[in-house]
Amino acid sequence: MSLRTKFTIYISFLILLVILGISFSIFITQRRLLLKQLEGSRQNIYKDFTYTCKEALVVNDEIQILNTIRSIIKTHNPAIVYSGYISPAQIILISTRDEGHEDHFRAHIYREEKPSVRDFLSPKNEKIREFSTPMFISGEYRGTIKAGFSQSFLESEIKKGVVTLGKRVLEVAILSLLGGVILASIIAYYLNKPIKALAKAANEIGSGNLDSKVSIRTKDELGSLGKTFNEMAQKLKELDELKDSFVSSVSHELRSPLAAIDGYCDFLIEGFNRNMPREKQEKSLKIIKDATVRLTNFINNILDIAKIKAGSFELRRTSINFYELAEEIVSLFDSLAQQQKKKIVNQVEKILPNINADPERVKQIVTNLIGNALKFTPEGGEIAVGAKLEENGQFIQGWIKDTGPGIPADSLDKVFDRFYQVKDGGMKKPKGTGLGLTIVAEIVKLHNGKVWVESDLGKGATFKFTLPVYKKEESA
Numbered sequence: 238m239s240l241r242t243k244f245t246i247y248i249s250f251l252i253l254l255v256i257l258g259i260s261f262s263i264f265i266t267q268r269r270l271l272l273k274q275l276e277g278s279r280q281n282i283y284k285d286f287t288y289t290c291k292e293a294l295v296v297n298d299e300i301q302i303l304n305t306i307r308s309i310i311k312t313h314n315p316a317i318v319y320s321g322y323i324s325p326a327q328i329i330l331i332s333t334r335d336e337g338h339e340d341h342f343r344a345h346i347y348r349e350e351k352p353s354v355r356d357f358l359s360p361k362n363e364k365i366r367e368f369s370t371p372m373f374i375s376g377e378y379r380g381t382i383k384a385g386f387s388q389s390f391l392e393s394e395i396k397k398g399v400v401t402l403g404k405r406v407l408e409v410a411i412l413s414l415l416g417g418v419i420l421a422s423i424i425a426y427y428l429n430k431p432i433k434a435l436a437k438a439a440n441e442i443g444s445g446n447l448d449s450k451v452s453i454r455t456k457d458e459l460g461s462l463g464k465t466f467n468e469m470a471q472k473l474k475e476l477d478e479l480k481d482s483f484v485s486s487v488s489h490e491l492r493s494p495l496a497a498i499d500g501y502c503d504f505l506i507e508g509f510n511r512n513m514p515r516e517k518q519e520k521s522l523k524i525i526k527d528a529t530v531r532l533t534n535f536i537n538n539i540l541d542i543a544k545i546k547a548g549s550f551e552l553r554r555t556s557i558n559f560y561e562l563a564e565e566i567v568s569l570f571d572s573l574a575q576q577q578k579k580k581i582v583n584q585v586e587k588i589l590p591n592i593n594a595d596p597e598r599v600k601q602i603v604t605n606l607i608g609n610a611l612k613f614t615p616e617g618g619e620i621a622v623g624a625k626l627e628e629n630g631q632f633i634q635g636w637i638k639d640t641g642p643g644i645p646a647d648s649l650d651k652v653f654d655r656f657y658q659v660k661d662g663g664m665k666k667p668k669g670t671g672l673g674l675t676i677v678a679e680i681v682k683l684h685n686g687k688v689w690v691e692s693d694l695g696k697g698a699t700f701k702f703t704l705p706v707y708k709k710e711e712s713a
Contacts, residue, residue: 244428248421249414256410263406264399271398275391282313283368283384290322294372294379299330302382307332309384316391318365320384321346342385349381356388364388431459435466447474497528538672541601545679552595552683556707559592559599559633560585563622566603570611578616581607584623585635592633593707598680605673606637606700613641613698632686632703639699644692652690653678677702 286309293301306320310332319342321331329346331339341360349369356366365385372379434451441449450470451463501521508518544550560583567583574581592599603622610620618640627634644652655675681688681702692698 242425244425245418245421248424249418252414252417252421256413260406260410263402267402268395268399271395272391275394279316279386279391282309282317283386286320286384287370287382290382291372291374294374299324299328303330303332306330310334316387318342318359318363318385318387319345320382322380322382323348324380325378345385346383347381349383364392428459431455431463435463438466438470442470442473447477495528495532498525501525538676541676545676545683550679550683552598554593554595556591557594557596557599559589559624559635559704560587562596562599563603563624563635566600566607567622570607574611574620577611579611579614580619581611582619582621584621586625589624589626589633591707592704594684594704598684599704602677602680602702603635603637605677609673609700610637610639610641610698614639615641618697626706627703630706632705634701634703636699636701638697640697643694643696644690644698645694649690649692653688674700 286305289305290302293299293305302322306322309320310317314334317334319331319333319338321329321342323329323346327348329343331343331346333339333342345367349371351371353369354366355369356364359365364387366388367383367385369381369383371381431451438449438451447470450467455463501524505513505518505521507513508521541550563583563585567581570581607620607622614620620640621638622635623638624633624635653674655672677700678688681704684704686703686705688700688702690698690700
């Protein structure tokens, strides 16, 4: 069953429940109103009857009383079954709705000392409600008047009114239900349409079409979902492109050193038979060693990413003098920087407090950032390593600044993404696999620090990170 059908059925069911609830409430209310109205009308009829009889008794006009008794029967037939009067001398005047039935009700015409109301069944099993009122004029008893109203007629009138109302309510209910079903179907269509579009686009993405997008222009949750879906699709496309770039870079990173190792191994083997000079052997072995180191570093990066993703990347924190660590790494890179006609300097303050971190991982952070800076800094450029204590005194902020081409503004928040490589900024082709900065960011986060980059395009970039200050109580 489709979502549209389910939604239509669900809404229709809710509308039906609402209609039934409203209808029941209307029936109960209308029945009470009709009962109250008919009983009020009966009270007024009996009140007028009593008033007219009392006026006749004031002038001792029994003929007028008899006419009043007959008139009320005639006027309100079939609501009144009988009416009567009994004088102090036990003279009974009676009139009935049905001719020839006076004797059935004559026994009910007797003297009363106070007003009363009683219910009984007539010989025809008709429900009767009898009202009795003793008549006193100037404190003197002048007789009793009575009127028997048909309760069966009252109930039948109520039933007729309810039935009539029921027919109208049923008509309105049917029209409302049809309208509700149509409206629910229309709403379901407009709600289901973007969902179907999302499902179709999701299937296309699952089939490999990462250019698939949805066009949902509403400003509600579905519109927000469509926007998020498009952003997800764009991100997947970017990741797919990064994956392709990574595969290409990995192929290059593996092929180049392996080719060098393979070639120089053959060269050495041939050289043994030709008495190759020692200098050439050392040079060949040095190239093989460099290629091996390059492969080792590359594999270590892959393993580090896998450990970070698996949550098994361990830290062994201790107290570290950041100046000494920076000085050591700058010394290691100094000869390479000179070979590339670049300058690298240590600007870390010597008086900084120690940091609480894993020394090998901090070296990895600084090494990766300096190596990245060397790749992008042109000849004659400078790389500076610096650090300072943040104002809160809880973290030391370190940075590596270069004088390279800089990073475009739209890439600043992406450079730490896995496999991402800046393709602008004056570089013809990205260098490396795009894992170095990702590892830096993950290691900094594991130390509860943060990492970011600032750059002016054409003026270089500054990679900054924070690491926690070492506290004596943390070693306890």
